[in-house]
Amino acid sequence: MPQILVSFTDRRVWFGRKLLFRTPLQFEFFALLAIAKVTAPADQAWISLDEIARLPTWKGRRKHDISTNVGRYLQSRDAKRLIGSRTTWGGPYHLSADPLSVDFDVSLPTARKRLRLSSKKPLESTPDVTLQFTRSYVRAQWLFYRGRLVRHAEQRLADDACERLLRMIERRECGVNFRLLATISAADVLYRLGRYRIARETLEANRTLVRQTADLSLKARYHLSLAWTYQRSSSGELSDRAVKAAITKGAFYAENSGDRTALAVLAYRKASFLTKKGRLDEAIDTFVEALRGYLIATNYHGVQASCADIGSVLHRMGFERYAEARRWILSSISIARQMRIGRDDAHGETILAKMYLESDKPLLSNLMLLRAERIASNAGNRVNFADTLMVWGFWFQRFGTRENLIRTLADAIRLFRSMSEFDIRQKENYIRKKFPDVWTELLAQLGERRGESSLADLQRRIGR
Numbered sequence: 001m002p003q004i005l006v007s008f009t010d011r012r013v014w015f016g017r018k019l020l021f022r023t024p025l026q027f028e029f030f031a032l033l034a035i036a037k038v039t040a041p042a043d044q045a046w047i048s049l050d051e052i053a054r055l056p057t058w059k060g061r062r063k064h065d066i067s068t069n070v071g072r073y074l075q076s077r078d079a080k081r082l083i084g085s086r087t088t089w090g091g092p093y094h095l096s097a098d099p100l101s102v103d104f105d106v107s108l109p110t111a112r113k114r115l116r117l118s119s120k121k122p123l124e125s126t127p128d129v130t131l132q133f134t135r136s137y138v139r140a141q142w143l144f145y146r147g148r149l150v151r152h153a154e155q156r157l158a159d160d161a162c163e164r165l166l167r168m169i170e171r172r173e174c175g176v177n178f179r180l181l182a183t184i185s186a187a188d189v190l191y192r193l194g195r196y197r198i199a200r201e202t203l204e205a206n207r208t209l210v211r212q213t214a215d216l217s218l219k220a221r222y223h224l225s226l227a228w229t230y231q232r233s234s235s236g237e238l239s240d241r242a243v244k245a246a247i248t249k250g251a252f253y254a255e256n257s258g259d260r261t262a263l264a265v266l267a268y269r270k271a272s273f274l275t276k277k278g279r280l281d282e283a284i285d286t287f288v289e290a291l292r293g294y295l296i297a298t299n300y301h302g303v304q305a306s307c308a309d310i311g312s313v314l315h316r317m318g319f320e321r322y323a324e325a326r327r328w329i330l331s332s333i334s335i336a337r338q339m340r341i342g343r344d345d346a347h348g349e350t351i352l353a354k355m356y357l358e359s360d361k362p363l364l365s366n367l368m369l370l371r372a373e374r375i376a377s378n379a380g381n382r383v384n385f386a387d388t389l390m391v392w393g394f395w396f397q398r399f400g401t402r403e404n405l406i407r408t409l410a411d412a413i414r415l416f417r418s419m420s421e422f423d424i425r426q427k428e429n430y431i432r433k434k435f436p437d438v439w440t441e442l443l444a445q446l447g448e449r450r451g452e453s454s455l456a457d458l459q460r461r462i463g464r
Contacts, residue, residue, distance in 0.1 A: 004082075004097055006034045007105045008114050020078055025069060028055045028115060030095075033083065034102050035111055037095040043257050044214040046092035056116055067091075125175040133168065133178050140164045140185065145301065147343030147379035149189050162189045169206065180209040180218050187225045191232070192344055194382030197420030200229040216257030223250035224262075224269045231273060233421040243273055264293025264302055268309075275313055283313050300339045307332035308348035315355055322355050346372035346384045354391045362399055369395065386415040386427075393435060406438050410445045 002016030013021040013030050021030045029052060036045045049066050052058055058066060071089040073079050085093045095102070104111050112118075125133065143149070143161035151160040165186035169179055183206045190199035203226050210222050227246035230239055247269055254262040271286035287310045294302030311328030314321045329348045336342030353368035369392055376384035389412035396405040409431055416427045432439050 002101075004034070004102050005105065006031050006102065006111070008111060009105055015078060015082070018078070020082075021073075024057045026073060028057050029070065029073065030083075031111065031115060032117075033093060033095040034104070035108065035115070035117070037097070038099045038102055039108065041215070043216050043259075046086075046094045048092045049090070052091075054116070125173060125178060129173050129175075130178075133171075133174050136164065136168060137178075137182065137185075140168070140182075144185075144189060144344055145341040147375060147381075149192055149344055150380040152380070162186065162193065165189060166202075169202070176209050176212045177215055177218060180206065180213055180215075180222065183209065184218070184221050184225050187229075189344075191228065192379065192381045192383065194386075194415075194419035194422065196229055196232050196422050200226070200233070200421060203229065216253045217259035217262040220250045220253035220257060220259070220262040221265055223247075223253065224265050227269050228272070229421070231276060232423055234423050235276075235426055239423075240277075247273065260293050260297040261299055261302075264290045264297060264299065267293060268302065268306065271309070275309075275316075280313050280317055284310055287313065300335060301341050304332045304335040304339070304342050305345070307335065308345075308351070311348065312351045315351055319358065322359065326352065326355060343375060344379050345381060346375035346379075346388065349375065350384065350388050350391055353388075354394060357391070357394055357398070362395070365395060382415055382419060386412045389415065390427075390431065393431070397435065402438065405435070406441050406445055409435060409438070409442055413442070413446060 002018075005014040007014065008031070011024060011027045012019055013027060021027050032047055032051065032055060036047050039045075049063055049070070052066055052070065053061065053063065067089045070091070070093070074083060074085065074088055082096055083093055084096045085091055106114070139159070140161045143159060143164065148158070148160050150162045151158045165182050168174065168182040169186060171179065174182075183202060187199040187203050190196070190202065203222065210219055213219065223246050227243050227250065230242040230246060233239065247266070250262075250269070251266055254266040267286050267290035271283045271290060274280075274283035274286060287306050291303060291306035291310070294300075294306060307328050311325040311332065314325035314328060329352045332342075332348045333352075336348075349368050349372035353365045353372060356362075356365035356368060369388060372388045372391075373385065375381075376388055389408050393405055393409045393412065396408055413424075413428060413431065416422060416424050431442075435442070
């Protein structure tokens with residue numbers, strides 16, 4: 001493609017040796033497109049009719065007139081070649097040319113001043129603040145991968161991912177995009193701590209950041225994170241409707257952004273919802289789609305999580321799929337060890353322990369349960385810890401005493417009940433179905449006043 005010169009000296013646009021857009025209205029419209037193209041990320045270099053209306057020569061014109069004029073400009077062959085739009089008459093519009101093929105005869109600050117564009121960039125941070133955020137965010141992610149989600153009671157001076165990310169959200173100088181990224185990451189940590197209500201409140205309190213950002217990938221990840229809070233909070237028609245609405249919004253932004261990570265997260269959330277609805281074959285296919293996306297994006301935390309979830313879904317499909325499920329879960333554990341990540345979650349170890357138990361391998365099951373309990377305890381992951389206690393229940397049902405069985409299941413239910421906005425009914429129904437012979441005694445023990453002290457002991461065991 002020939003080089004494009006936007007000349008503010010004679011207010012003309014040159015396309016190679018050809019002169020284009022000679023009128024002041026046409027020139028300002030194209031100059032705005034060119035500035036957006038060379039200064040904004042590719043998915044954000046779009047301009048709207050409202051932005052055109054603020055240009056000096058366009059100011060005061062009705063939106064209908066602006067739409068009509070721009071639509072007419074786009075009818076020419078050269079305009080069709082250079083300018084793209086989602087709708088011809090309503091916009092938004094973007095320059096199709098490569099940024100490197102666009103030149104100006106004045107500096108960009110001068111060009112912005114001539115068009116009376118704001119020089120402020122409220123969505124961005126300064127280079128120094130960007131460096132500070134980068135160092136702090138990478139540290140938070142490292143803490144997350146190593147399972148240091150929250151500090152233990154005896155480690156008052158230790159660093160943890162949760163508090164660090166929550167502090168980063170409040171740093172207004174970091175700009176909208178970085179604060180929204182910290183919000184989404186903080187919600188991921190809060191999920192593992194069983195603080196679903198706080199995660200939802202954190203996301204909803206920062207909804208204005210979603211409206212302000214033009215980054216479609218962040219918008220997608222925000223709505224997909226919100227979908228997880230709705231899915232874990234309850235079951236039923238209202239919950240399903242909220243989850244589907246959030247996933248639909250996330251899908252719109254992910255598909256328009258073209259960001260591979262956002263598309264992988266979209267597939268992952270869809271697969272989780274399909275699993276909850278019992279559509280297991282579809283869930284496996286969608287988890288595999290997420291895995292492929294994470295691999296292409298080199299997101300190894302997503303890779304190991306997807307492998308573990310595929311194994312988990314396969315194990316739900318019956319004993320004949322256990323060998324296949326075991327391969328997936330062992331791959332997840334191996335990836336986590338090799339990449340030194342995944343210390344925030346022991347889902348794979350818990351499912352593997354259950355499969356070993358049902359395959360008459362109590363020693364291997366015991367070993368995996370101890371490992372899962374240690375990971376969940378060190379990370380403060382209450383969801384994992386309670387799930388591990390449920391599998392201990394299966395172990396005690398076969399190899400332990402009735403007293404240990406009832407005590408362990410009671411501890412699991414207490415821990416589930418301690419989580420805010422968590423779908424406790426689903427867990428209680430599962431325990432009642434799997435352990436019907438002790439359910440009455442279990443309810444009696446849960447009704448005892450000493451249950452409060454038992455919960456305090458449990459929280460100490462997981463570092464809370």
